[in-house]
Amino acid sequence: MQKEITGLTTVHQFILDKQKDFPYATGELSRLLRDIILSARIINREVNKAGLVDILGDHGSTNVQGEEVKKLDMRANDEFINTLRRGHECAAVISEEDEDINYLNETGHYIVAMDPLDGSSNIDVNVSIGTIFSIYRRISEVGTPITVEDCLQPGINQVAAGYILYGSSTMLVYTTGCGVHAFTLDLSIGEFCLSNQGITTPKNGKIYSVNEGNCNKFPEGVKNYIKYCQEENKEENRPYSSRYIGSFVADFHRNLMKGGIYIYPPTAKDLNGKLRLIYECNPMAFLVEQAGGRATDGTRRIMEIVPTSLHQRVPVFIGSENMVIKAEEFVKAEVEA
Ligand code: AHG
Ligand code: MN
Ligand code: MN
Secondary structure (H helix, E strand, O other): OOOOOOOOOEHHHHHHHHHHOOOOOOOHHHHHHHHHHHHHHHHHHHHHOOOOOOOOOEEEEEOOOOOEEEHHHHHHHHHHHHHHHHHOOEEEEEEOOOOOOEEOOOOOOEEEEEEEEEOHHHHHHOOOEEEEEEEEEOOOOOOOOOOHHHHOOOHHHEEEEEEEEEOOOEEEEEEOOOOEEEEEEEOOOOEEEEEEOOOOOOOOOOEEEOOHHHHHHOOHHHHHHHHHHHOOEOOOOEOOEEOOOOOHHHHHHHHHHHOOEEEEOOOOOOOOOOOEHHHHHHHHHHHHHHOOOEEEOOOOEHHHOOOOOOOOEOOEEEEOHHHHHHHHHHHHHHHHO
8 A cells, every 4th residue: 555645855855855764874875866956857858849849750870679768768868868868977878879888978887778768659649758767886997997797787676776757747657676756846846846655556457458450470479368368257357458558667656556567568570579688677677576577588586687788678577466476377388388
């Protein structure tokens, strides 16, 4: 159950209060979060006026995955990197929009991985989009150059992760490994204010989220799980509802709050699916586990996968624990058949 909130708590107040629970905390992580939140507020401003100024449409370049880049993706990327560079706590940034590591401050303790704008195909049509971030402590010694090993850490090493959802309201949802907390941006005061503390996701949900247009290309186990979701079974509350926005942040957030499963499975063409391990799947896996949910690639826990490259993709089954376990059973049954 979520705790009742009285009065107004800004995210910065909340972070400071939490920091006091850790007497040896130096405040660096809090400052890093502050910088990410500042960037998010600026990006929110840009997203909100996207219909007014000439920042819509294709940027005319392609990102390292060969996908079309919208102008706002680049702006968000620049905003985060510039703010983190000025903040001194961040040693390097891994971003969806940059093929290589962005080296910032050798004296920084942290590595930030991010998808600066997720769901960018929805920008032009005024549908929810998001920012995803993930924070690691560097392994190499502070003051020395960042290494590839620093940037290829498994998700279990994350010290914080979260997202900003630019939706009908703008929300920040984050974890530092002590539960999942959500803050809503109050534009009148320009602050993210605590709206849900200690979010738990239902063990069973009634929503499945997958791009069913690709169903013919899915493995048999996933096709069979989708059929299972659609079957009539009163005792088990099936059929489930199908909901798919096409913005991972928005689909994830809805399922986190209501209960559900999000799947981006492998296809014959893309054996590793579409979503990226380091800056899309790991942060969401950390959040969902902190909320009592589950995230796997069909067989392996997402957060235990050791990345071998910055932009590695991974199939993902994420959401309510019992729904993900059930989907895994279908995947396993196919392998054993
Ligand atoms: P991005 O805009 O950062 O490239 O991410 C898009 C992702 C994700 O947000 C979404 O869930 C997924 O792509 C949708 O893909 P399909 O259109 O293939 O369903
Ligand atoms: Mn994305
Ligand atoms: Mn993106």
